[in-house]
Amino acid sequence: MNKIFITNKSKSIGSYLVDIFRSRGVIMAFARRNVMGKVAQTRLGVFVILIQAIILTLIMGMIISRAIKFDIDYPYLLFLLPGMCGWYAFSYLVSLSSMSLIQHQGIITKVAFPRISLPISFGLSVFADMIAWILVIIVLLIFYGVSPDISIVFLPLLMLMNVLTGLAIGTWIAILSVKNRDLVMISPLFIGLGVFFTPVFYPASILPVWVEKLLYFNPLAGVVEGYRCCFVTGVYDFNYLWGFLLSLILLSGSIFVFSKKEGVIADYL
């Protein structure tokens, strides 16, 4: 018999993970709802959201490559675009998932489901945006006549890393701003500044050695470098995985906090 017991005790992390797994249909439904809601009444679909970002990137690429000469042996646009793809997916995911609980309070206060499904669903729907970016990169690769490295088979893995990194930050902001929304208001500024601490516009090699070592602990640096490795260079410094480890730790921490706060999220929103 499927009896349900309701008490004032919070769930154990194990049963919460089982709950998340059981509600994978719910997560998929939210992800579909996010994408469909976004592209409703548009003709270009996902591209319409990206058009601004992509055109801006192309223009910036032209300007920067004219102004500064970096020590790279392939077109600067091919350097910039994979970096922007990783960065854009990350910051977009962070802003969406950190707002996800607040924006969906209508559903949260009426339907019972694991609350972490909402940020996770944005993690899934951001794949649509990443695929659009990758299509643009492929067009550029053909334009410049550059063939991608064999390590492109790891591209799906990198996209997953990218999403997990975004979720690690986004879920923390989401759960911490349920009661007091100060954090979710301030965080876009810091996320926006983060682009300068990640080798998106510049290669990590122009930095002093000790700063470059520090970048190993920036989870996004590993993702951005990974994209470049896949599409063009084929060289990857595996020390960057330390950063990914950091984001995994952050993510498991936020899942734990979600499991503890699950029952009261609806009250404080």
Add this chain to the structure above:
Amino acid sequence: MSLQTTYNISSDIAVKAEKLSKIYRYRGLISSIFSGKYSHEVHALNDFSFNVKKGEVLGLIGSNGSGKSTLMKVLSGVTQPSSGTAEIDGKLLAAIEVSGGFNPDLTGYNNLVLTAKIWGYTKEYIHKIIPEIIDFSELKDFIHLPVKKYSSGMISRLASSLIIHSDADIFLLDEVLNGSDLSFRRKMHKRIIEENQKGKTIIIASHTINDILALCTRTIIIHQGKKVFDGNPFQALHLYRETGGNSKQESINEFKGHYTNTFIEINDFIVNTEEEWIKFKMSLSLKVPIKEKISLVLILNNNIDSPIAHAIFEIPDKFETTQITCTIPRRIMGSGHHFVTIAAFSEPDHWMFIPRICGFSSQNDTEKIVFIPGMLLSDAQWEMNG
């Protein structure tokens, strides 16, 4: 040990709640910055215990903010209770403002599918029921339009159709029938009774008397998070109307001043309660000369708004100002509040209707008669064979 005894319930109980409490705490702006203490406490549920047997239809009534929705939210797992336990045997569907969860930009069809998925329905089941839902909601022509183009009644129809096609064993229905028109409301009533006949358990919160009377087998009154009454729906409604859910007597509105329109003016409406009879005195004055005769109707409603009697008087003489007295036997009335409605008409275009012009309280020994809505037909013939 104590856990086992708490959870060891007989299998014919669908929902068992034990001393559920829910306390909401708020801080004022100043105290939230400086002291961090909670300045306000609201007991939305206060030691609330009840059982629902399988196959029962339970009504919940109570004024706004009495804790009906909080109870449903706690039972469905949307929010945790502050203390107490509840045990639910079977698949539960809580329909709390379903239409609020629709995405206005998506079509009705997509919203149906997505909401069903968020409720945890399987793909096969969704494909099976979607045509039935669309049929039931009578929205076939609009189903591929975005929901933002729907009227609020249509959205409510879509939501209630989706709810009632669920395969859940226990339904929590919170005001689901609000906003739908009369014919759809009747259709839903019929469907809810059908579902109940299949053995499903239903808990309904409603402010509509007809929903409670037509559907419920048992009714609970909630007041300030506490159970005030648990039993017969008729008695519950009677008590609820009599007291407003609390122990304080609701004040009865006396008729004051006068009521007037272009046709007639009513002054000094007085109710006199006597041993055997009740007398209604009023003075009428005409505003315009009328050739035809004027008819006066007095309708007596009990406290759940069912008309229990009416009397018609065709005023025989022409008049400008007159005093009229109507006497009604008290035996047709039960105990409790009653309301008088006055209508006057003459020639097709002269018409006046004053609902609940005056309320009065009547105490009778015959408790039973209060459950009978409608008029007492003294001419009816009854026969009994065998």
